[in-house]
Structures are given as structure tokens and as C-alpha cells.
Amino acid sequence: METSGLLKAIAVAASLALAACGGGGGSPKFNTGGDSGGTGSTGGTGGTGGTVTVQVLKLGNGTGSGFTSGALATTKSVLQSGSSATISLNVVDENNAAVSEAYSVSVNSNCVGTGLAKISKNGGDVSQVTTSNGLATFSYTPQGCVGTDTINATLVTETQSLSAEVTITVEQDQVLAVEFVSISKNQLSLRGIGGQETAEVVFKLVGAQSAPIIGEDVTFSLSTTEGGISLAPGTSTGVTDSEGKVTTVVQSGTTATTLKVYAVHDASQIQGSSSDIVISTGVAVDNRFSISYDTQPANAYNTDGIAVSINVIAADQFGNSPPDGTQVRFVSPEAGKVDDACSLIDGRCSVQWLSASPRPADMRVGLLAYMRGAESFTDVNGNAVYDGADTFTEDRAEPYVDANENGMYDLGEFYVDTNQDGDRDLGNNKWDGPCMQGVNAAAICDGESSIFIARQLRIVMSRNDACVVAITGFPAPKPAGGSIDLTVAADAAASGVITLDDCNGNPWPKGTTFKWEVNEADTNILALYGLKAGTISNANLDNGGHDFALQLAGNASPSYTSSKQGTLKLTVSFPNSTNLEFEWRIIYPVEP
Ligand SMILES: [Ca+2]
Ligand SMILES: [Ca+2]
Ligand SMILES: [Ca+2]
Ligand SMILES: [Ca+2]
Incomplete structure (x- = not known):
């Protein structure tokens, strides 16, 4: 029977009035305590007429004769940490019949309160469950709780406050594994050069059900102590916390190496291992800074928004990554728009360049990537630092964009x-990089502690067009009306180079394909050699277009008796565009 809260309140008030007056046939009883043992009855008939009903509820488990008041039912009374029991409760009326009205019941336990157990329903943690036809169920899972835990359920209505409980014994779990959880830095700088020199390493003690095991002693060790690698004072042992976790701190040394941290559970001698920790300079060096692009040449001669991904890879002198988050900056001073910076992750990151106006006359855009780093040196004596025994030739000037591609800095660039x-300063004739005297006293530190190392890239804004720039080598090339006569004698070969570009001095856009052929009727008397077909790829960026070296060879035993004429044909197909065709007449006379 559905009764709103307001109606119930009115019904209660009416019944109390009746009881006070001693009127009516029945005396309703109200259970006001946690115990739900009352047996309420239907209220009497008031003098003003009308029947009111007060429902008295009980909380426990079961229904009818099987109802137990004040107790919750559980599928298991003994649990291992990490395993679950299903707990059920029933809300019944004074006749121990299930009530159809839904009630919200609060559920809790000591271990839930301290985070060492959880109560869940349909996979989610809950603190309340709602009855359906008087029944509610939920899961109880200890997660580190050990000993006995009492699970409480509380139902409060306008007139009653009911509770029920059950006690479950949680057994101490067996340590199954020492899990590696996390490391704050997986790369540390060499001690004494001013970088990140410590890392926090976290392990977790877990049992068979993956539940945490709390309050256990763990001892840490290192796979190597080369160069003075150590655990921070006071962190060589630890006790697992309420999440089963235990933490140590590793400090770098003065030798570039890779290590692991081990954690051993004292009682069981079960061991866990961290991931690799790399100790290196972490300072990007000039000769290990690399830049590349994906879509080049770009079809951006007259199209805005053509995107070119610019990718950089940086490494320190040992080939290890600089710390994640190290910034690389980008500029595109001639044209287009480029993201101003990216942050290295595992030594690499990317930005995007977009074509936009203004466009330089040569449609070639110099782009610069630069970052803080060190100059390169040849470590002649192999002691990992720049010292008097080493050679140093790459003295770096301030980076620039060679807009006119003459290989040198010009005023205005x-x-x-x-x-x-x-x-714009030239090199200082000193090695610039982090002072490594803490690693080796022989290190020379008279230069700057860092400089900008840089890489330049050229973006070519090509167009979907093809023009013949030059024909060289073939006998007597005679341009006429857009075609050229090539004289090829029988049993003789003619070689030459035909050069084409995008009609703007640049190569064709990436993805453009080309095909050279001689018409089929001629193939028995004439052969074509050279790169006859291909696709323009990232490699074609040189100014001046594409050189095609071809050879036309006459048949050694021609079956014909008079001069013939054939055709050399080139088809250029641009991405998302139409084809262009070029033809040259070929004359191959019979030898006299
Ligand atoms: Ca050296
Ligand atoms: Ca220098
Ligand atoms: Ca220049
Ligand atoms: Ca300067």
C-alpha cells in the first residue's frame, strides 16, 4: 500500500490522539527503539469518523516465521581479505510480511569507515540500499581489514529507528605478491649536474584476492650501486600502510646506468621489482637533435590550412631521453603558422605547421626548432665528460633561419x-653544456651551462602543375610547338635528362605520380630505360624540380625498311586533381 510521508505523518498524529483519548477499538503501539520487536495493530475508529492506519516496521532478515529481527543475513561468516559476502536485509510489517513500499536503509561497518572494506551494489560503492518488496542486498568486501567486523543497517522513519547487524570474521591474507605500483621519475640526472636526482618508488603488498596487506615490514635494495647510487637515508625499509603500500626513495649517482629497485617482504621473502630507472645527463645534445616532417612537399602553393606535422627527437649524450616535459620551441618566420612549442615525452614531440599567407616568392619556408641543450664533443678518453683529452669542433653560433638558402646567416634573417x-653571436670557442665536475673533477666548465641547439627544416609549398624546365643530352633536341624531336638510330641508344617542376621552381606535391612510356606500336623496335614510374615522396625537396634520366634504344635487327616515328609520353597525376600529359616525337631512321 502506497502511503506518502505526509499521509503517514497525519495518520500517526491521528492515532496518537486516539490513544490519548482512549477511544477506538485498538491501541496502536509504536516501536521507538532500535529493536523492532513490537507488534503494532490497526488504529481504531475516531469519533469524527474515517479509518487511519499506522504501519509498524521491523528490520532483520527473512519473512514470516523465518524472520529474524535485528540480524542481517550473510552468505559467508568468514572471509579472506579481498573476497566478498552478499549481505541481505528484510523490512517487514508487524505480521512479518514483506512491505511493498521502498525504504532506504543506511549500511556501514567499522572497516568501511576506516577504508579497509567496502560495501557495494552493482559494482559501485554505496552507503545506502533501497528495498524492493521489503528486500535489499549488497556486497561486503574487506580490503585490508583483519579480525571481526560488524556490518550495521539502519532504517529511520518518522516514527521508528530500526537497526540490524551481522559480524563477519576476516582472516589474515597470505602475501601473494609485492607489486610495483609507481615511480615518480623513471629518468634521473647524474648526481651534481643540477637535474632531478631522486625518485620515489612505491610498491604494494597484496594477498590472494589482490587485497592490500597492511602493517608488514618490507626491505628495499638496488640492482646496482654504481657511481654511488643509493636509497635515501631512512628509506631502506618500510611498513605497508592502510593501502598496503610502502615507499622508498632512490638517489642517483655519478655514473650513467640503468637500475631497478627491489622490495622484499621480510616475513615471506617474496620480492617485487620496479621498472627501469635510467641515470643519465638528461641534457639534449646538439648532434642528437633531429627534425622531420610527414607530408612534404605540401600542396600549399595556393591553398591555406594545408597541415604539415613537424616531429623532433632529442637525446642526451648517452642516447637517453631528456626529462618528459622538456620544451622544444618552433618558429616559422617566413610564412604559415606553427605551434610555438611542444613538450618532449620519451624524447619526442610534434607540432603542426599550417599554410597561410603571406607566401614567399620562392614558396620555400624555413622553419626552426630549438631547445636548451649542450654542444657535442668527441669523448676521446671515454670518461663521459668534456675534458682536456677530448676534441670539440661543433662550436655553435646563435641559431638562425636561412631564408635565402645560401648556407649562411644574412642580415635580416x-x-x-x-x-x-x-x-647574432658566433660560437664562443668553448664547450657549452652542464658542468660535470661533480661527476669527474677533470671536466672543463668554462663555457655556458646551456645553449640553444637547433635544427632547420624547409617546407616547400608546391602546386599541382608541371612544366618542362630543360632537356639535355638527347641528340639535337628541337623544341617546337611544345614537342621535341629525338633522333634515335636503329641499333643505337640515345640518353638524356628531362627536367620538370611545378611551374614555380619547386618539386611536385607529395603523392604526385609519374609514368613514362613509349607507345605500344613502337615497343618492338624501341626500348625505354630509366625510372619509368614513381611517386613523389618526402625525399624530393630540392629546388629545381625533378630530373628524369632516360635512354631510348633502337632494335638491333629492325624489321622495318623505312624511317618511322614514335612517341615518348609522360603522364603526371596530382593528388586530388587532374592528370597532365606530355608527348615527344621520336624519329628512328633506317641506317643507310
Ligand atoms: Ca672525456
Ligand atoms: Ca660554444
Ligand atoms: Ca642566408
Ligand atoms: Ca646574441
Whole structure:
């Protein structure tokens, strides 16, 4: 029977009035305690007429004669940490019949309160369950709780406060594994060069059900102590916390190496191992900074928004990654738009360049990537630091964009003013990089602790067009009306180079295909040699277009008796565009 809260409140008030007056046939009883043992009855008939009903509820488990008040039912009374029991409760009326009205019942336990157990329903943690036809169930899972835990259910209505409980014994779980959880830094800098030198390593003690095991002693060790690698004072042992976790701190040494941290559970001698920790300089070096692109040449001559991904890879002198988050900056001073920076993850990151106006006359855009780093040196004596025994030739000037591609800096070209003195400085004749005297006293530290290392890239804004630029080598090339006569004698070969570009001095866009052929009727008397078909790829960026070296060879035993004429044909297919065709007449006379 559905009764709203307001109606129930009115019914209660009416019944109380009746009881006070001693009127009516029955005396309703109200259970006001946690115990739900009352046997309420139907209220009497008031003097003003009308029948009111007060429902008295009980909380426990079961129904009818099987109802037990004040107790919850559980599928298991003994649990291992991490395993679950299903707990059920029933809300019944004074006749121990299930009530159809839904009630919200609060559920809790000591271990749930301290986070060492959870109560869940349909996979989610809950603190309340709702009855359906008087029944509610939920799961109880200890997660580190050991000993006895009492699970309470509480139902509060306008007139009653009911509770029920059950006690479950949680057995101490057996340690099954020492799990590696996390490491704050998987790469540390060499001790004494001013980088990140410590990392926090977290392990977790778990039992058979993957539940945490709390309050256990763990001892840590290192796979190597080379170069003075150590555990921070006071962190060589630990006790697992309420989540089963235990933490140590590793400190780098002065030798570049890779290590692991081990954690051993003292009582069982079960061991866990961390992932690799790399100890390196973490400072990107000039000769290990690399830049590349994906879609090049770009079909961006007259199209805005053509995207080119620019990718950089940086490594330190040992080939290890700089720390994640190290910034690489980008500029595209001639044209287009480029993301200003990206952050290295595992030594690499990417930005996007977009074509946009203005466009330089040569449609070739210089782009610069630069970052803080060190100059390269040849470690002649192999002691991992730059010292008097080593050679150093790559003295770096402030980076610039060679807009006119003449291989040198010209006034007006963009440069990175590293020292902000308003001039483009040349190299300082010193090795610039992190001072490594803490690693080796022989290290020379008279240069800057870092400089900008840089890489330049050229983006070519090509167009979907083809023009013949030059024909060389073939006998007597005679341009006429867009075609050229080539004289090829029988049993003789003619070689030459035909050069084409995008009609703007640049190569065709990436993805453009080309095909050279001689018409089929001629193939028995004439052969074509050379790169006869292909696709323009990232490799074709040189200024001036594409050179095609071809050879036309006459048949050694011609079956014909008079001069013939054939055709050399080139088909150029642009991505998402139409084809262009070029033809040249070929004359191959009979030898006199
Ligand atoms: Ca050296
Ligand atoms: Ca220098
Ligand atoms: Ca220049
Ligand atoms: Ca400067």
C-alpha cells in the first residue's frame, strides 16, 4: 500500500490522539527503539469518523516465521581479505510480511569507515540500499581489514529507528605478491649536474584476492650501486600502510646506468621489482637533435590550412631521453603558422605547421626548432665528460633561419638571440653544456651551462602543375610547338635528362605520380630505360624540380625498311586533381 510521508505523518498524529483519548477499538503501539520487536495493530475508529492506519516496521532478515529481527543475513561468516559476502536485509510489517513500499536503509561497518572494506551494489560503492518488496542486498568486501567486523543497517522513519547487524570474521591474507605500483621519475640526472636526482618508488603488498596487506615490514635494495647510487637515508625499509603500500626513495649517482629497485617482504621473502630507472645527463645534445616532417612537399602553393606535422627527437649524450616535459620551441618566420612549442615525452614531440599567407616568392619556408641543450664533443678518453683529452669542433653560433638558402646567416634573417644582446653571436670557442665536475673533477666548465641547439627544416609549398624546365643530352633536341624531336638510330641508344617542376621552381606535391612510356606500336623496335614510374615522396625537396634520366634504344635487327616515328609520353597525376600529359616525337631512321 502506497502511503506518502505526509499521509503517514497525519495518520500517526491521528492515532496518537486516539490513544490519548482512549477511544477506538485498538491501541496502536509504536516501536521507538532500535529493536523492532513490537507488534503494532490497526488504529481504531475516531469519533469524527474515517479509518487511519499506522504501519509498524521491523528490520532483520527473512519473512514470516523465518524472520529474524535485528540480524542481517550473510552468505559467508568468514572471509579472506579481498573476497566478498552478499549481505541481505528484510523490512517487514508487524505480521512479518514483506512491505511493498521502498525504504532506504543506511549500511556501514567499522572497516568501511576506516577504508579497509567496502560495501557495494552493482559494482559501485554505496552507503545506502533501497528495498524492493521489503528486500535489499549488497556486497561486503574487506580490503585490508583483519579480525571481526560488524556490518550495521539502519532504517529511520518518522516514527521508528530500526537497526540490524551481522559480524563477519576476516582472516589474515597470505602475501601473494609485492607489486610495483609507481615511480615518480623513471629518468634521473647524474648526481651534481643540477637535474632531478631522486625518485620515489612505491610498491604494494597484496594477498590472494589482490587485497592490500597492511602493517608488514618490507626491505628495499638496488640492482646496482654504481657511481654511488643509493636509497635515501631512512628509506631502506618500510611498513605497508592502510593501502598496503610502502615507499622508498632512490638517489642517483655519478655514473650513467640503468637500475631497478627491489622490495622484499621480510616475513615471506617474496620480492617485487620496479621498472627501469635510467641515470643519465638528461641534457639534449646538439648532434642528437633531429627534425622531420610527414607530408612534404605540401600542396600549399595556393591553398591555406594545408597541415604539415613537424616531429623532433632529442637525446642526451648517452642516447637517453631528456626529462618528459622538456620544451622544444618552433618558429616559422617566413610564412604559415606553427605551434610555438611542444613538450618532449620519451624524447619526442610534434607540432603542426599550417599554410597561410603571406607566401614567399620562392614558396620555400624555413622553419626552426630549438631547445636548451649542450654542444657535442668527441669523448676521446671515454670518461663521459668534456675534458682536456677530448676534441670539440661543433662550436655553435646563435641559431638562425636561412631564408635565402645560401648556407649562411644574412642580415635580416631570423635568429634566436640566446644572450639577448641584440646581435647574432658566433660560437664562443668553448664547450657549452652542464658542468660535470661533480661527476669527474677533470671536466672543463668554462663555457655556458646551456645553449640553444637547433635544427632547420624547409617546407616547400608546391602546386599541382608541371612544366618542362630543360632537356639535355638527347641528340639535337628541337623544341617546337611544345614537342621535341629525338633522333634515335636503329641499333643505337640515345640518353638524356628531362627536367620538370611545378611551374614555380619547386618539386611536385607529395603523392604526385609519374609514368613514362613509349607507345605500344613502337615497343618492338624501341626500348625505354630509366625510372619509368614513381611517386613523389618526402625525399624530393630540392629546388629545381625533378630530373628524369632516360635512354631510348633502337632494335638491333629492325624489321622495318623505312624511317618511322614514335612517341615518348609522360603522364603526371596530382593528388586530388587532374592528370597532365606530355608527348615527344621520336624519329628512328633506317641506317643507310
Ligand atoms: Ca672525456
Ligand atoms: Ca660554444
Ligand atoms: Ca642566408
Ligand atoms: Ca646574441
